[in-house]
Amino acid sequence: MGRLFGTDGVRGLANRDLTAPLAMDLSVAAARVLGEAGAFEGHRPVAVVGRDPRASGEFLEAAVVAGLASAGVDVLRLGVLPTPAVAFLTSTLDADLGVMLSASHNPAPDNGLKFFDRGGHKLPDELEDRIEAALGQEWQPPTGDRVGRVRDAHGAVEQYVAHLLSTLPVSLDGLRVVMDCANGASSDVAPEALRRAGAEVITIGAAPDGLNINSGCGSTHLDALAAAVREHNADAGIANDGDADRCLAVTGSGEVVDGDQIMAILALELKEAGRLASETVVATVMSNLGFKIAMREAGITVIETAVGDRYVLESMKEHGYNFGGEQSGHVIMLDHASTGDGVLTGLHLMAAVARRKRSLDELAKVMTRLPQVLINVKGVDKSRAGTSPELAAAVASAEAELGETGRVLIRPSGTEPMVRVMVEAASHDQAASVAERLSDVVRTALA
Structure with missing residues (x-):
């Protein structure tokens, strides 16, 4: 049997690969392993749990909450929120553990489970391996007043949106933006953040019903966004995936702006502001050569990692870099987030348009994508x-x-x-x- 945890948690067909009993057992094992590692030393542990709007997330959330509470962990239910919001709130609410239920850009029948540590970072491989090894082991569950309590977290959306807005250098007044939320986790948050930043917002893919996530919309299906941008004569379009840790864009003329181009634009913004650590960007080996050429010409060093945003993040943390990402649209701005954040990325991309008073078409020409x-x-x-x-x-x-x-x-x-x-x-x-x-x-x- 292969390793249960992949590069981004546990993922599979909901109710077949990822079942309610497995989700419960993983939650119990995570609580036990983190407790044994000293993460809960001297205090009653608290976990936050969020999910995207998939139908299966409803019963899987119940299983995760039950598992954590049965292991003596108090649980704050966040409801439907982007993955990066769960990471942010894990840190902000001083929780010992964060859990997100999502299969990202996968179709609705799939689902996944990922854990965050106290600071809102994904767990290292070593801890995931220990959690997997602990599955099915006998244990003595707590009783009486030692069982966990469960309550809903109020104001979580407002905390996250306020945080996003606090990072922006300029207003987005005067910009018209089409926001494609993939019928996913950012359906409320992303349009709200853009509007409060000053933009006029047209939404598509923002009516999740539990079954339509990523279906013909979002960052993996950009044709609908391009058509909407042209129809509404918008300045740009922004697309998230189902859990909103990715961001891709479309220019006013309908041209796709991929993760490499977004990174190039934002890297130059950070460099000009004197906030690009060591004048270095971390990218994967799959980033387009045109990106690397553009960065070299701008005096910016590119560090390469294996494919996967977790490897980008590991390199950034190890060497003290604050900006990196992938061609797929995972962009990590460590000054503001502990993981890739598609809503944050979209806001900062539009802030670059507003600050420079140039179209996204023009800004995207900072690099030439080689075939x-x-x-x-x-x-x-x-x-x-x-x-x-x-x-x-x-x-x-x-x-x-x-x-x-x-x-x-x-x-x-x-x-x-x-x-x-x-x-x-x-x-x-x-x-x-x-x-x-x-x-x-x-x-x-x-x-």
């Missing part, structure tokens, strides 16, 4: 991807052909029997040609 082709080669021995002499020679030849205007990345999948071949080049035709050629080598060399 990027990704091919997933299935059914190969991915364990030999880093040791095959034939593949190494083919990569070296391709890199020599591409020169400084392209690059090659061969990456074994972390979860499936496949190897990902990514090529960037000056033209799409060249990128596609090189990618196909390297994919053929992977199929023969790793068969």
